[in-house]
Amino acid sequence: MEKTCPKLTQRAHGSWYYSIELPPNPDGSRRPRAKKGGFRTQEDAAGAAEKVWKAAQNGINVLSKETVEEYLRRWLKKKKHDLAVTTHHEYTRDAELYFIPHLGKLQMRHLHTRSIQAMYDWIVEDNERREEHRAKTDKLGEEARAAYETWTATPQDQKELRTELRARWWDLRRQHTEARKKVQRVTGPATMRSINATLSSALADAVDEELIAKNYATMVSLPKVTKPKGLVWTDERVARWKRTGKKPSPVMVWTTEQTAQFLDAVSGDRLFPLWHLVVFRGLRRGEAAAITWHEIDLKKSVLHVTEQLVTVSYEVHDATPKADSVRDIKLDSQAVALLKAWRKTQQAERETWEEENAWIDSGGRVFTHENGKEYHPQVFTDRWDRLVELSGLPPIRLHDARHGAGSQAFAAGVAPKVIQQMLGHSSLRMTMDTYTSIMPTLEDAAAEAAVVLVEKARKKAAKVAGKPKKDKKGPEKGPKGKAAGKKLGPA
Structure with missing residues (x-):
């Protein structure tokens, strides 16, 4: 039947x-x-x-009936001692946020490209929902601000109307506050590729274990990554930022003049030697936090970058930089002078704190708190953001200052290969790709600055030339005591 x-x-x-x-x-x-x-x-x-x-x-x-979740947890446990702390943390995060919720119940032998592609398609759709919610939240914020202005602008004698307007503002404010709690960042193309790299690494080992036939993570279609274009804070962009409060690009760089203004503004800050190194030598925050005195040769003006501090859930770990990031950086004379003065300050602080048996030995770290405790890298970021805000300059991130160091070096005519070495880039192409969008603006600014200097010199010279010169010896005398320049008769 x-x-x-x-x-x-x-x-x-x-x-x-x-x-x-x-x-x-x-x-x-x-x-x-x-x-x-x-x-x-x-x-x-x-x-x-x-x-x-x-x-x-x-x-x-x-x-085998092992599920994707079971395999991933086993794989992460096996990889814990083979990976850097930050890498293992990122792999675990990707598994918990994406792979296990979407693929975890599948048996490994049933995993296929279409299953993985469906996960990424869902992420793209979820991004659209997140962007829609953010737009609604922003609109609520604008309506709340408008309602507040309407309420405060209403005359005091119109009590009933003011009460009604205040209630409307309060309701919109409450809605906006609740909506903001649900705002989520979108999972961008670069993040999706990073996530897929994690999955690809896991599935490559699964192929070796004969759990799957192919590394299906290499066969999915992902959104194209558009790298943020670095831009310089020109006068026009600064004016627009002051009007709207929005940065034209996530990656922004100061002009030479703006950089000088910032250094002048923070010259009295305790960490000024650090800011000097970041602005002119492009140190990463983790590298700066890890520097020890035995890695600085002040006589030869060289800084050896051999270590960095990384954070995992705000917990600090020592780590070795990638091969290309281990490098020697030549220090300028001002940096050497600042570091010498900083060392004297640190030694004086140590003597003071040791009297109270309160000095914390951080292993010879260069940049420490007054009591010797090493700085958490996030402290540098927070302090930088605050100083930028107080300076009144357009905002750049601490990492953008690193881009600025490379850009200023380019503008000064330093060879690209030298800049690559200074910044610890993995390739010369990476260095060139990073700064090609920034260079034309900086070159224009440098050209304009040169013209201004020359024009000032010309005006000064013309002003001096226009003044009558006083000869202490009096007018030059001609033949037989007559003044020079007076018409004489035939010889």
Whole structure:
């Protein structure tokens, strides 16, 4: 009766099953037979058996029932001692936020490209929902501000109207506050590729374990990554920022004049030597926090970058920089002078705190608190942001100052290879790609600055030339005592 049997829905009645012999193990020993039942027709059982056989022929362990979640947790545990702390943290985060919720219940042998692609398609759709919610939240904020201005502008004698307007403002403010709690950052193309790199690493090991036939993470389609274009804070962009409060690009760089203004504004800050190194030598914050005195040769004016501090959930860890980031940086004379003065300050602070037995030995760190405790890298970021705000200059991130160091070096005519070495870039191409968008503006600014200097010199020279010169010796005398320049007769 096959499909027409009324008892077919009962699991133990009228169903088909397959039992197939699998290819032998690499050592020649036999594997257990693959068995499964509950198929309604013979064709269904035969089709399923054929898929299992093909998978086994491709080297897949078809007897494994391990799920994606089980595999990922096992893989992360195995990788814990092989990866850098930050890398393992990122892999774990990706697994918990994306792979386990979307793919975790699948058995590894059933994982395929379409399953992974469906996860990324969902992320793209979720991004649209997040952007829509953010737009609604921003609109609520604008309406709340407008309602507040309307309320405060209403005359005091119109009490009933003011009460009504105040209630409307308060309601909009409450809605805006609640909406802001649900605002989420979108998962951008670069983040999606980073996530996929994590999955690809995990699946590469799964292929080696014969859990899957291919690394399906390498076969998905992802949104194209558009790298943020670095821009210089020109006068026009500064004016627009003052009007709107919005940065034209996530990556912004100061002009030479703006950089000078910032350094003047923070010259009295305790960490001024650090800001000098960041602005002129492009140190990363983790590198700056990790510098020790034995890695600085003040006589030869060289800073050896061999260590960095990284943070995982705000917890600080020592780490070795990537190969290209381990480098020697030549220090300018002002940096050397600042570091010498800083060392004297630190030594004086140490003597003071040791009198109270309160000095904290940080292993010779250069930049420490007054009591010797090493700085958390985030302190540098927070302090930088605050100083930029107080300076009144357009905002740049601490990492943008690193871009500024490279840009200023380019503008000064320093060879690209030297800049690559200074910044610790992995390739010269990376250095050039980073600054090609910034250079024209800086070159224009430098050209204009040169013209201004020359024009000032010309005006000064012209002003001096226009003044009558006073000769202490009096007018020059001509023949027979007559004044020079007076018309004489024939010789």
